[in-house]
Amino acid sequence: MHPISQQIQERFPEAFVESIEALGELSVSVKREKVVDVCRFLHDDPGLAFDMITDICSVDFPNEEPRFEMIYQFYSIHKNRRIRIKARVPEEDCTIDSITGIWKGANFMEREVYDMMGIVFNNHPDLRRILMTEDYDEGFPLRKDFPVEGRGWRDTFEFLSS
Amino acid sequence: MEEIQEDKKIAFTPPDVAPYNDDDDFDQDPTSEKGAKRIEDMLLNMGPQHPSTHGVLRIVLDLEGETIVKATPHLGYLHRGVEKLAENSTYSQVIPLTDRLDYVCAMNNNYAFVRTVEKLLQVQVPERGEYIRTIVAEMQRLAGHLFWLGTQALDIGAMTVFFYTFREREVLLDLFELICGARLTMSYYRIGGVDRDFTPEIIDRLYKFLETFPEKVIEYNTLLETNRIWVARTKGIALISAEDAINFGLTGPVLRGSGVNYDIRKAEPYGVYDKVEWEVPLGKNGDTYDRYWIRVEEMRQSAKIIKQCLDQLPQGPITANLPTITYPPRDKVMTDMESLIHHFMIATRGFDVPEGEVYCGTEAPKGELGFYIRSMGGNKPYRLRIRPPSFIHMGAFDFMARGYMIADIVTIFGTYDIVMGECDR
Numbered sequence: 304m305h306p307i308s309q310q311i312q313e314r315f316p317e318a319f320v321e322s323i324e325a326l327g328e329l330s331v332s333v334k335r336e337k338v339v340d341v342c343r344f345l346h347d348d349p350g351l352a353f354d355m356i357t358d359i360c361s362v363d364f365p366n367e368e369p370r371f372e373m374i375y376q377f378y379s380i381h382k383n384r385r386i387r388i389k390a391r392v393p394e395e396d397c398t399i400d401s402i403t404g405i406w407k408g409a410n411f412m413e414r415e416v417y418d419m420m421g422i423v424f425n426n427h428p429d430l431r432r433i434l435m436t437e438d439y440d441e442g443f444p445l446r447k448d449f450p451v452e453g454r455g456w457r458d459t460f461e462f463l464s465s
Numbered sequence: 466m467e468e469i470q471e472d473k474k475i476a477f478t479p480p481d482v483a484p485y486n487d488d489d490d491f492d493q494d495p496t497s498e499k500g501a502k503r504i505e506d507m508l509l510n511m512g513p514q515h516p517s518t519h520g521v522l523r524i525v526l527d528l529e530g531e532t533i534v535k536a537t538p539h540l541g542y543l544h545r546g547v548e549k550l551a552e553n554s555t556y557s558q559v560i561p562l563t564d565r566l567d568y569v570c571a572m573n574n575n576y577a578f579v580r581t582v583e584k585l586l587q588v589q590v591p592e593r594g595e596y597i598r599t600i601v602a603e604m605q606r607l608a609g610h611l612f613w614l615g616t617q618a619l620d621i622g623a624m625t626v627f628f629y630t631f632r633e634r635e636v637l638l639d640l641f642e643l644i645c646g647a648r649l650t651m652s653y654y655r656i657g658g659v660d661r662d663f664t665p666e667i668i669d670r671l672y673k674f675l676e677t678f679p680e681k682v683i684e685y686n687t688l689l690e691t692n693r694i695w696v697a698r699t700k701g702i703a704l705i706s707a708e709d710a711i712n713f714g715l716t717g718p719v720l721r722g723s724g725v726n727y728d729i730r731k732a733e734p735y736g737v738y739d740k741v742e743w744e745v746p747l748g749k750n751g752d753t754y755d756r757y758w759i760r761v762e763e764m765r766q767s768a769k770i771i772k773q774c775l776d777q778l779p780q781g782p783i784t785a786n787l788p789t790i791t792y793p794p795r796d797k798v799m800t801d802m803e804s805l806i807h808h809f810m811i812a813t814r815g816f817d818v819p820e821g822e823v824y825c826g827t828e829a830p831k832g833e834l835g836f837y838i839r840s841m842g843g844n845k846p847y848r849l850r851i852r853p854p855s856f857i858h859m860g861a862f863d864f865m866a867r868g869y870m871i872a873d874i875v876t877i878f879g880t881y882d883i884v885m886g887e888c889d890r
Contacts, residue, residue, distance in 0.1 A: 326584060326823050355727075356714040357826070360850040362839055374837065376824055376852075380711060380725060383732050387824065408714035411860035419548075434541035434889060444549055451553050 305329050307351065307386060315341055330387035335373070338390050339400045345377060345386065346405050353377035353386060359402075359412035361392075361420045363447045369393035371422055375402070392422055401427040419445035506534070509871070513542045517620040517875045520885030524862075524878075528871065536866040536874070538859050543889040551849040555815030556582050556656060559849065564650035566851065567887040569612050570830050572605035572641075574887075575654035577827035580735060581836035582656050585823045586790065592737075593781040594658040599736035600671075600774045601644065601653060603767040607678075608637045609830035609882075610760045610767075614685060617757070617879040623695045626688050633681055636674055643667050657791040658784025668775060675775075678768050682761060689757075699753040703865050703877040706751060713861040716854055717832025718759045719881055723751035729828040741773040753880045760882075790816050815844035831855055831882045855881065855888040 304312075308322030308331050318337030323330050333341050345353040357376035364370055369391040378385050392399050401424035403409045413424045414433040421443035424430055431437060435444065441454040512523040521542035527535040547566065551559045563574040576598060583590065590598070615630035638648045644667055645653040645660055653660050689695050705715070707723040720727055728745045730738040746762035748755030784791045792811055793804040818840045826835040832854030839848040858881040866877050 325821055326587070328824060330822070355711045357833070358714075358824070358835060358837065358850065358852040360837060360848075360852075362848045374850075376835070376837070380727055385824070406714065407709075407712050407864070408857060408860050411856065412714075415856075432541075434544045436541070444546060449549075451549060 307331075310348075310351070311341060311344070314344055328385065328387060330389055332389045332391075335390040335392055335399050338373070338375075338388070339402055339405070341388060342375065342377075342402045342405055345388070351379065352381050353379045355380055356402075356406035356408045356412070357385070359409060359416060361416045361422055361445075363420060363445065365447045371397065371420060373399055373416070373422065397421060398423045398425055400425045403427055419443060421446065511874065513539075517616075517879070519616065519878070519883055520888075522878065522883070522885055522888075524874065526871065526874070531870050531872075533866050533869055533871065533874070536863050538862050540856070540859065540885075541889050543885045545890065547890045548849055548851060551846060553845065555844045556818060556846065557812065557815055559846070560654065560656075561650070561652045564652055565886055566853065566890060567609075567829065567831060567834070567855070567884045568649060569884055570605050570609040571649060571651045572601050572653060573609070573827065573829040574834065575652060576602050577825070577829060577834040578836055579654045579656050580827055581823060581825035581838055582818070584825050585818055585821055585838055585840060586656070588657050588785050588787060588790065590658055590785055591782045592779050593662075594783040594785070595737050596774050596778050597659050597663055597783060598654065599738065599741075600663075600771050600778075601641075601659070602736065603770045603774075604637055604640065604671075606767050606830045607764055607771075608634050608641075610764050611637075613760060613830075613879075613882045614757070617876075617882075618689060618695065620875045620879050621695055621698050623689060623692050626685055629681070629685060629688065633674075633678065640667060640670060640674070643670070655784060655792060657787055658782075661795065662783050663778075668778070671771065671775060675768055675772050679765065682764055686761065696754070698873075698876060699757060701750075702753045702869065702873050703880050704750065704752050705861065705865055709861075709864070710751065713864070714857050715832070715861060716857075717828070717830070717882075718756050718763065719832065719858060721745065721759050722748035722756035724748055729826050729833060733826070735827070737774060737777075738770070740777070741770050743770050753876055756880050817842060817844055818846075826852070829854065831884065831887070832858065834887075851890055853887045853890060855883045855885070856890075858883065859888055 304322055305324055307329060311331055312319040315337055318334045318341060320332035320334060345351050355378045357378050360374050362372045362374065364372065371392040373390045373392055375388040376385065390399065399422060401413055403413065410428065411433065413427055414430060416422050417424060417430055418432040418434055432439060442449055507528040509526040509528055511526060513521040523539040523542065525537045525539065526533055547562050551562060559578060560575055563578045564571040566574045611630040611634040615627040618626040641651060642648050645651050705723055707725050710720050710723045711725060724747050726745060726747055731745055743766045746759045748759055793807050797804040798808045820840055820842045822839045824835060824837045826833045834854060835852035837850040838846050841847040862878065866874060869877065
């Protein structure tokens with residue numbers, strides 16, 4: 304196992320799920336309850352020093368349980384290495400803790416995940432839709448059960464449905 | 466006559482409000498804690514249709530006098546659902562979609578995307594292909610920075626530079642037209658190589674352009690750095706410290722302006738960036754002026770990279786020899802039936818990509834443009850995530866705008882080199 308995943312496993316034995324190394328990239332899966340603690344450890348530990356947030360996104364697996372997967376990408380400027388943290392979020396309780404307390408840049412990225420996938424972030428300072436309009440109520444566009452052509456007014460067009 | 470006029474008069478009943486009292490607005494007692502005048506906070510809407518927002522960006526400003534207390538960006542006016550569309554397109558069909566992200570620097574977007582797919586497929590691109598890709602990417606960086614320099618100066622009020630930078634950008638766009646037939650939405654890169662080879666004419670014209678380009682950069686410098694108004698409006702504006710910039714995830718010239726040495730071309734070399742000599746310019750103060758200086762210096766470095774690449778340009782194939790993934794040579798497609806069928810199959814059905822996930826960041830002119838692809842096998846990506854630098858830079862906008870004047874707003878989003886096509890996707 305990669306030394307970083309070993310460190311995470313030793314520090315959070317109850318949260319660690321698995322570690323995969325593929326195509327020169329390290330990705331560590333953790334339980335969603337401990338995401339903030341793991342991220343804070345990655346950010347604060349001087350040996351790891353993942354000081355830069357690269358990206359937050361999510362993937363929808365409608366046939367799997369738990370349904371959603373959160374994906375965090377971090378980068379360490381000093382050590383020049385990347386890590387990917389993954390956490391599964393179930394559909395019934397579609398929430399995860401926000402990491403805006405650690406990286407301020409997570410604010411907009413988490414808002415986008417909420418907007419597109421409908422995952423709610425606890426303790427987020429300003430959780431609103433960001434790309435879609437604020438009164439958009441047709442659902443969450445990047446979920447797999449959302450049609451590519453969209454939903455809404457156009458569903459009533461007769462020449463499209465016939 | 467007078468009676469009719471009397472009838473037409475609309476009866477006016479005064480509204481039931483308290484009579485106007487001067488004391489409400491002005492406190493007559495100067496020693497009172499309320500102060501001499503009433504102060505009101507002002508909410509000002511800017512955009513989405515505003516000439517200097519570089520697209521459709523709307524910002525709501527909370528003002529105290531002319532000072533910004535809070536700036537709330539409202540994004541999404543150019544949202545076209547590229548990520549959703551990509552989930553339903555084959556990998557090759559995504560390349561034209563990436564053109565429309567950052568439409569000022571289409572080549573770099575193509576490059577970022579094809580690199581990610583190649584990483585997933587573990588494809589090796591032949592040497593000449595890599596050289597051509599690097600040259601074209603740096604040409605696009607030049608065009609992008611020239612575009613930025615012209616429009617940024619224009620936004621602040623230094624109009625002249627715009628005409629000069631667009632003159633050089635035009636030369637580069639003409640070259641792109643020679644290379645691939647398009648000027649803005651290029652789709653020149655292919656998974657495993659590039660679309661067409663360089664002709665001797667392109668190389669000649671590129672050499673000629675590089676001969677005169679360094680003088681042109683000096684020309685822009687003299688136009689701007691001796692302009693006292695331009696200097697006063699850029700120095701000390703939109704300051705951000707290195708720690709904050711890293712914490713916000715800022716990349717590209719915005720991060721390097723704060724003195725952080727992070728350039729993916731050096732940190733994780735790709736293309737032929739490790740085979741040529743060049744430097745990463747770094748700023749000190751993290752203000753708009755430093756970021757201007759970095760972009761100008763990057764133009765010089767890009768010209769240097771292109772020159773060395775042209776000198777070293779080897780002979781050989783431009784695409785990898787992988788018949789299931791790469792297109793057959795263009796001249797054969799028009800004469801050979803098997804090649805035509807093969808071309809048709811790749812263009813319509815695409816090719817299967819093994820299961821897996823990959824993140825690959827590329828240094829675009831605006832910052833780190835990353836693609837995350839989750840593949841479940843098959844010819845379409847299961848999930849394609851674009852990490853757009855402009856969107857993430859907008860996340861720091863409120864933080865960087867607080868305390869500055871309304872007039873500086875244009876400078877602050879100009880300094881990110883923001884393009885809304887990429888921000889909203």
